[in-house]
Amino acid sequence: MLSANNLTCIRNQRILFEDLSFSINQGSLLYLKGPNGAGKTTLMRSVVGLNQLQQGKVELDQQPIADCGDNVLYLGHKPAVNEWLSAEQNMQHWCNLKNQQIDILALINKVGLAGLHDVPVKFLSAGQKRRVALSRLWNSNAKLWVLDEPFTSIDVKGVEVLNALFARHKSQGGMVMVTSHQDLPTNVVDEVLSLEYRF
Amino acid sequence: MSFSSFFIQSIKRDFQIAAIQKHEFILPVLFFILVIVLFPITVGPDGTMLSRLASAVGWIALILSMLIALPRMFAEDFENGWLEQVFLSGVPHSLIVLSRIVSFWLLYCLPLVFCSFLLVPFMSMEVGLWSVLVQTLLLGSILTACLGAVASALLVASRKGGGVMALLLIPLLVPSLIFAGAAMDAAQQSLPYTAPITILAALAVFSLTIAPLATAQALKLNMG
Amino acid sequence: MFKWLHPYAKPEKAYQLSLAFQRFFMPLAICGLIVGCIWGLVFAPTDYQQSDSARIMYIHVPAAIWSMGVYMSMGIAGFCALVWQIKLLEISVLAMAPIGAAFTAIALFTGSLWGKPMWGTWWVWDARLTSELILLFLYMGVFALFQSFDDKRTGAKAACILAVIGMINVPIIHYSVEWWNTLHQGASITKLDKPSIAPSMLWPLLINIVSVLCLFIAFTCYRFATELLRAESHRKWVLEILGK
Numbered sequence: 330m331l332s333a334n335n336l337t338c339i340r341n342q343r344i345l346f347e348d349l350s351f352s353i354n355q356g357s358l359l360y361l362k363g364p365n366g367a368g369k370t371t372l373m374r375s376v377v378g379l380n381q382l383q384q385g386k387v388e389l390d391q392q393p394i395a396d397c398g399d400n401v402l403y404l405g406h407k408p409a410v411n412e413w414l415s416a417e418q419n420m421q422h423w424c425n426l427k428n429q430q431i432d433i434l435a436l437i438n439k440v441g442l443a444g445l446h447d448v449p450v451k452f453l454s455a456g457q458k459r460r461v462a463l464s465r466l467w468n469s470n471a472k473l474w475v476l477d478e479p480f481t482s483i484d485v486k487g488v489e490v491l492n493a494l495f496a497r498h499k500s501q502g503g504m505v506m507v508t509s510h511q512d513l514p515t516n517v518v519d520e521v522l523s524l525e526y527r528f
Numbered sequence: 529m530s531f532s533s534f535f536i537q538s539i540k541r542d543f544q545i546a547a548i549q550k551h552e553f554i555l556p557v558l559f560f561i562l563v564i565v566l567f568p569i570t571v572g573p574d575g576t577m578l579s580r581l582a583s584a585v586g587w588i589a590l591i592l593s594m595l596i597a598l599p600r601m602f603a604e605d606f607e608n609g610w611l612e613q614v615f616l617s618g619v620p621h622s623l624i625v626l627s628r629i630v631s632f633w634l635l636y637c638l639p640l641v642f643c644s645f646l647l648v649p650f651m652s653m654e655v656g657l658w659s660v661l662v663q664t665l666l667l668g669s670i671l672t673a674c675l676g677a678v679a680s681a682l683l684v685a686s687r688k689g690g691g692v693m694a695l696l697l698i699p700l701l702v703p704s705l706i707f708a709g710a711a712m713d714a715a716q717q718s719l720p721y722t723a724p725i726t727i728l729a730a731l732a733v734f735s736l737t738i739a740p741l742a743t744a745q746a747l748k749l750n751m752g
Numbered sequence: 753m754f755k756w757l758h759p760y761a762k763p764e765k766a767y768q769l770s771l772a773f774q775r776f777f778m779p780l781a782i783c784g785l786i787v788g789c790i791w792g793l794v795f796a797p798t799d800y801q802q803s804d805s806a807r808i809m810y811i812h813v814p815a816a817i818w819s820m821g822v823y824m825s826m827g828i829a830g831f832c833a834l835v836w837q838i839k840l841l842e843i844s845v846l847a848m849a850p851i852g853a854a855f856t857a858i859a860l861f862t863g864s865l866w867g868k869p870m871w872g873t874w875w876v877w878d879a880r881l882t883s884e885l886i887l888l889f890l891y892m893g894v895f896a897l898f899q900s901f902d903d904k905r906t907g908a909k910a911a912c913i914l915a916v917i918g919m920i921n922v923p924i925i926h927y928s929v930e931w932w933n934t935l936h937q938g939a940s941i942t943k944l945d946k947p948s949i950a951p952s953m954l955w956p957l958l959i960n961i962v963s964v965l966c967l968f969i970a971f972t973c974y975r976f977a978t979e980l981l982r983a984e985s986h987r988k989w990v991l992e993i994l995g996k
């Protein structure tokens with residue numbers, strides 16, 4: 330279970346959120362809503378520990394989140410994909426980092442990049458780049474997924490595949506935290522957290 | 529993943545990227561050669577004068593071309609988000625930074641040290657003196673890479689890089705310049721020069737222990 | 753042990769304390785400087801070797817001493833700010849930086865003025881002048897780094913990191929420059945530089961050294977209070993003070 334207690338974040342002298350508490354149970358998905366500039370991205374980065382909070386703490390299964398390296402998968406706006414390397418090389422480095430042994434070519438076919446495995450990512454389209462980044466969800470053994478706008482530049486079919494992945498992850502007892510400007514299907518969402526723009 | 533295999537993998541990744549972006553990697557070397565060429569042209573082709581200046585020119589060229597290379601040390605990995613993923617993966621942050629410093633030194637500093645052989649024909653430097661210069665440059669480039677890592681990590685998110693980088697780096701390099709100069713002076717008068725070289729080595733080792741900690745702090749600061 | 757310090761970690765208390773400090777040290781510094789300068793510049797005996805030009809030391813020496821001292825205190829404050837995550841100390845680092853830079857500039861300027869009658873040129877690569885010059889660049893680096901960040905808080909932390917790195921380096925730079933200087937110039941100048949000082953000249957010098965320290969404390973507190981108001985401008989207590 331993920332529990333976040335009394336989170337406060339101040340950016341450029343503006344309070345983004347104050348005394349915010351929430352929790353995500355095993356096997357459920359939290360949908361984070363809010364207008365631009367409300368602090369959704371900041372909140373997600375704070376949850377995984379990339380942002381320093383003014384106050385509050387985040388725990389995953391009663392352990393501080395900073396000690397849960399392998400149990401958290403964060404995919405942000407930045408794809409963590411090197412433009413000059415090919416999709417295959419990028420995935421290989423990711424697997425090395427996460428200590429996974431998988432058949433990379435099979436994964437590339439699964440995310441719909443068959444035949445493009447040795448092309449530098451620079452020459453792929455925005456949606457295809459996004460697929461390289463999202464391919465990390467397939468074989469992830471992290472308990473908590475924190476996904477910032479995963480649907481950006483993904484086509485309708487891709488969205489369906491992603492939703493199916495969320496459902497599979499939940500059924501295995503995983504937790505998901507998502508922001509999106511597209512609405513998610515109601516059967517996937519368990520809880521909704523709304524942030525408001527504060528002055 | 530064990531720490532040693534992480535270290536090797538991440539250096540391998542940096543080499544892979546450098547192999548594709550050859551132009552990025554050759555640019556500092558070309559700049560180094562250009563700076564060396566500038567001196568005979570401005571001072572004049574007088575051999576004795578040039579040979580007196582040679583070691584100083586080698587150092588100045590090294591520092592200037594490092595200033596060209598350093599802003600890129602973390603920039604790419606920071607911008608595409610790889611760095612934050614590595615920082616989240618639970619590997620000690622100073623180890624991540626250290627692996628980058630090592631790969632940067634191998635990719636950008638070592639070629640410059642080899643290129644300093646050009647001083648022998650271009651500035652009529654004696655080969656014996658050049659071998660001393662290489663020792664100071666090897667140690668000095670480790671030091672520059674370490675201090676430069678801190679500076680480039682501090683400036684990784686700001687667009688104003690270049691000028692501020694020089695302001696941060698050059699004052700900190702003064703001691704190493706002094707000791708390198710002393711070693712060269714001693715070698716020129718065929719006196720023993722081990723003392724300044726050992727001090728230089730001590731400074732290099734010292735910065736190699738402190739710099740990764742400060743660099744990791746600076747990178748974390750720029751992410752949050 | 754630090755229990756009695758704890759209430760002062762609140763911005764509001766720190767603001768009041770720094771204003772109180774400023775009110776106490778400012779008159780002290782001004783009185784001390786007036787007494788020290790008049791004593792030193794008018795009444796103290798003339799140096800038999802350097803005549804009246806040596807009187808510039810009553811300004812040069814305090815400025816030079818505290819230019820190094822300010823950097824050290826900046827480094828220590830920066831270190832504590834980073835280790836214990838204290839926002840107030842970050843602000844204090846930024847409050848100290850320009851004052852230290854000003855001291856360094858004064859020391860450099862008076863040093864080269866002093867050099868003209870002594871050495872016959874405005875600038876000599878003397879150990880002390882050289883390390884002061886490098887110190888000036890270090891100060892500028894701290895400030896330039898702070899300016900290159902959009903977010904003030906991040907900029908302040910970055911400045912702290914640089915201040916700590918600089919603090920480790922200042923002694924190394926200082927001693928290596930001194931060593932470099934003796935290597936290249938021999939001992940002729942250093943012999944002149946360290947004469948034993950007569951008590952009649954020492955007293956005004958000491959008074960000036962202490963009052964420049966007071967001046968530094970007063971200025972720092974004033975700048976600290978102002979920066980604190982700016983950093984906390986969204987808080988209630990600031991609005992109350994500004995509303996008055």
